[in-house]
Amino acid sequence: MDFGPETYPLLTSVAFIAGFIDAIAGGGGLLTVPAMLAAGIPPVATLATNKLQSSFSSGTATFSFHRKAMIDWRTYWPQILVILLLSGVGAWIVQTIRPRALELIVPVLLVAVAAYVLLSPRMSDEDAHHRLSAKGYLPVGGAIGFYDGFFGPGTGSFFATSLVSLRGLGLIRATxxxxAFNFASNIGSLIVFLATGHAMILLGLCMAIGSASGAWTGSHTAIRFGARVIRPVLVTVSLALTAKLLWQALS
Structure with missing residues (x-):
């Protein structure tokens, strides 16, 4: 597929902004996916290429949080493995069917996320008592991972909110x-998309430069300011995704 010379720097710039937002609250695909579709990239190729560039974004953010010792790898490695595997299954299935029903269901879930973030006293940087054990969270994380490979919008919001509400993590540790969970789901689905030949490698790598730079900036912003910045961005992203998906469904 041929593009004008301006397409690559434009999409790379969009990826930088998306990487910044994604590192704080998820939802970077709200920017990158419509931008790629507007550039004339087919839907499946858009999903595949978006996974390629967002893998660099989530990987950079994960590394930044890891350096600050904010990720409990010993406790959560089983969840990461399950998320990686099920996201690959989701990516395989989405190539065979059109996920129309999710376009109607996901906005309702995102409104619930925004309401929880706004109203719940648990949405702070302080850890609280957990309602599910780490093993009990496995099917929750796996289901969200499958959803990320299958459809995607709002995945970061669902992970963060479920970790706060079910596992009792403070908002910065949940982020x-x-x-880490997003990185696993991106890699799992990317492997499938690469195997089926849908990803546009050069474009994805150009956008990866932008998204990784944005993710580094966003993750350090989240580490510095915590819930004060994460909470409003999470609400804004959830409501923006809701509006976008409802608009698509109704139109």
Whole structure:
């Protein structure tokens, strides 16, 4: 597929902004996916290429949080493995069917996420008592990972909110683990998309430069300011995704 010379720097710039937002609250695909579709990239190729560039974004954010010792790898490695595997299954299935029903269901879930973030006293940087054990969280994390490979919008919001509400993590630690989970789901689905030949490698790598730079900036912003910045961005991203998906469904 041929593009004008301006397409690569434009999409790379979009990826930088998306990487910044994604490192804080998820939802970077709200920017990159419509931008790629507007550039004339087919839907499946858009999903595949977006996974390629967002893998660098989530990987950079994960590394930043890891350096600050905010990710409990010993406790959460089984969840990461399950998320990686099920996201690959989701990516394989999405190439055979059109996920129309999710376009109607996901906005309702995102409104619930925004309401929880706004109203719950648990959405702070302080850890709280957990409602599910780490093993009990496995099917929750696996389901979100499958969803990320299958459809994607709002995955970061779902991970972060479920970690706070079910595992009792403070918002900054939930964000750190969300990035690790996102990285796993991105890699799992990317492997499938690469195997089926849908990803546009050169474009994806150009966008990866932008998204990784944005993720580094965003993750350090989240580490420095914590819930004060994560909470409003999470609400804004959830509501923006809701509006976008409802618009698509109704139109």
């Amino acid at each position: 750190a683990h969300t990035k």
